Amino acid sequence: MNDIAESLRLALQLVAQADAGLVRTVALSLAVSGAACAIGSGFGLAAGAWLAVARFPGHRALIVGVNTLLALPSVVVGLVVYLMLSRSGPLGSWGLLFTPGAMVIAQTVLVVPILAALSRQLVADALRDGGDQLRSLGASPLQAALLMLLHERWAVLTLLLTAFGRAISEVGAVMVVGGNIAGVTRVMTTSIALETSKGDLPLALALGLVLLGVVGLLQAAIALLQRRGHLGSALAGAR
Amino acid sequence: MSGAVSPQAISARTTAVELVDASVRFGGVTALSKANLHVARGEFIALIGANGSGKTTLLRALHGLVAHDGRRTLGAGQREAMVFQRPFVLRVSLRRNLLIALALARVPREERAARAAQALQRVGLAALADRPARALSGGELQRCALARAWAVRANLLYLDEPTANLDPAAKREVESLLEGFARDGMTVVMSTHNLGQAKRLATRIVYLDRGALRADLPTAEFFAAHGLDARADLFLKGELPWTSD
Numbered sequence: 001m002n003d004i005a006e007s008l009r010l011a012l013q014l015v016a017q018a019d020a021g022l023v024r025t026v027a028l029s030l031a032v033s034g035a036a037c038a039i040g041s042g043f044g045l046a047a048g049a050w051l052a053v054a055r056f057p058g059h060r061a062l063i064v065g066v067n068t069l070l071a072l073p074s075v076v077v078g079l080v081v082y083l084m085l086s087r088s089g090p091l092g093s094w095g096l097l098f099t100p101g102a103m104v105i106a107q108t109v110l111v112v113p114i115l116a117a118l119s120r121q122l123v124a125d126a127l128r129d130g131g132d133q134l135r136s137l138g139a140s141p142l143q144a145a146l147l148m149l150l151h152e153r154w155a156v157l158t159l160l161l162t163a164f165g166r167a168i169s170e171v172g173a174v175m176v177v178g179g180n181i182a183g184v185t186r187v188m189t190t191s192i193a194l195e196t197s198k199g200d201l202p203l204a205l206a207l208g209l210v211l212l213g214v215v216g217l218l219q220a221a222i223a224l225l226q227r228r229g230h231l232g233s234a235l236a237g238a239r
Numbered sequence: 240m241s242g243a244v245s246p247q248a249i250s251a252r253t254t255a256v257e258l259v260d261a262s263v264r265f266g267g268v269t270a271l272s273k274a275n276l277h278v279a280r281g282e283f284i285a286l287i288g289a290n291g292s293g294k295t296t297l298l299r300a301l302h303g304l305v306a307h308d309g310r311r312t313l314g315a316g317q318r319e320a321m322v323f324q325r326p327f328v329l330r331v332s333l334r335r336n337l338l339i340a341l342a343l344a345r346v347p348r349e350e351r352a353a354r355a356a357q358a359l360q361r362v363g364l365a366a367l368a369d370r371p372a373r374a375l376s377g378g379e380l381q382r383c384a385l386a387r388a389w390a391v392r393a394n395l396l397y398l399d400e401p402t403a404n405l406d407p408a409a410k411r412e413v414e415s416l417l418e419g420f421a422r423d424g425m426t427v428v429m430s431t432h433n434l435g436q437a438k439r440l441a442t443r444i445v446y447l448d449r450g451a452l453r454a455d456l457p458t459a460e461f462f463a464a465h466g467l468d469a470r471a472d473l474f475l476k477g478e479l480p481w482t483s484d
Contacts, residue, residue: 133321
């Protein structure tokens with residue numbers, strides 16, 4: 001109990017003092033995970049839309065495969081990306097290992113299956129409702145699927161938040177490909193892991209609380225945006 | 240080169256759509272059995288029959304939305320559109336729904352805004368153009384779907400019970416629009432449970448029973464009960480159950 005109380009006090013103190021190191025670490029966490037989600041959304045949502053309408057031998061097996069990747073261990077992703085980016089790897093010439101760029105790549109790999117699997121289900125359900133109407137209007141299957149992403153944009157935003165939550169809370173991948181270099185690749189989760197290994201549990205817990213707080217604020221802002229969107233529709237529709 | 244026009248060419252000029260020997264099965268259930276229907280341009284056909292008789296499946300087969308083992312021929316220059324019983328609209332404004340429909344129909348970008356505005360004007364929804372389409376009432380939704388069809392210059396319109404679940408006023412508005420479309424030369428194929436509506440609007444009645452076309456007659460003849468088979472006659476008298484057994 002004392003540790004938890006101490007952690008809360010420490011977390012509040014860190015935030016109140018706007019500790020420069022903490023701010024830098026939080027900013028890097030948000031930047032890396034935000035970039036990974038932005039890049040991953042392009043691939044993941046497009047793949048999900050395509051999977052919802054594509055029909056080919058092995059289609060079901062591919063869906064099972066993508067769904068299985070939802071449980072992809074982040075440390076395995078880190079390892080694979082490490083092997084690709086290491087000096088002797090196929091992408092070694094890019095010189096990205098132990099940079100934020102490598103962390104973005106690793107987290108992108110982590111979020112793409114989440115976005116693809118969940119958006120495929122979302123689009124497939126929406127197409128059951130309005131697919132024939134869109135086909136009747138002349139939409140190709142892929143056009144219809146992409147229009148359903150627009151139609152379900154508030155649900156898509158929730159998917160993006162889920163992916164962002166997965167990215168910002170993982171530690172395995174960024175630790176392996178980033179190396180947890182202070183001031184360069186150190187993010188919130190790797191800081192927490194470091195403080196835990198040093199035995200400074202209250203500080204580790206305090207950093208965890210700050211991370212939760214930052215993500216909570218972001219979630220609240222987007223929830224507000226969603227609420228405004230829905231409310232706007234409801235008010236406009238009111239007679 | 241001979242100047243003679245072949246019967247096929249004449250048929251292509253007068254045919255809106257034709258379905259030959261079309262059967263549709265859903266699992267072990269036959270929803271449509273060896274259906275043959277020729278729709279000429281400018282006709283207003285009402286499909287009637289009990290629930291589950293195959294009206295919607297026939298409409299979807301005519302439109303090419305459902306796989307069948309027959310042959311479907313669309314007349315030259317025909318542009319199809321379908322208005323569903325519960326029209327689907329995207330969660331964007333009414334105007335944007337029309338603009339998207341126009342984009343899907345490959346209408347040049349510079350023409351889209353004007354055509355969307357004209358279509359909304361035509362169906363009396365211009366004042367609601369910026370309202371979210373999902374907030375429209377049932378009657379307004381049907382009019383929105385009709386506006387979409389009109390905006391893309393569809394000349395062959397399929398309607399699946401367009402006035403089911405509408406109040407009498409909304410029903411009258413939709414019927415009045417359909418009459419206007421038909422006057423303008425649009426070909427209409429509509430399923431309905433409303434025999435009065437079929438009598439008022441249609442030039443030809445097709446009666447379906449258990450997936451088969453049992454009667455196909457001009458409206459006056461059908462309602463005079465000339466040449467009807469026994470079940471069609473019972474249906475007309477309201478003595479047949481409203482669901483197919």
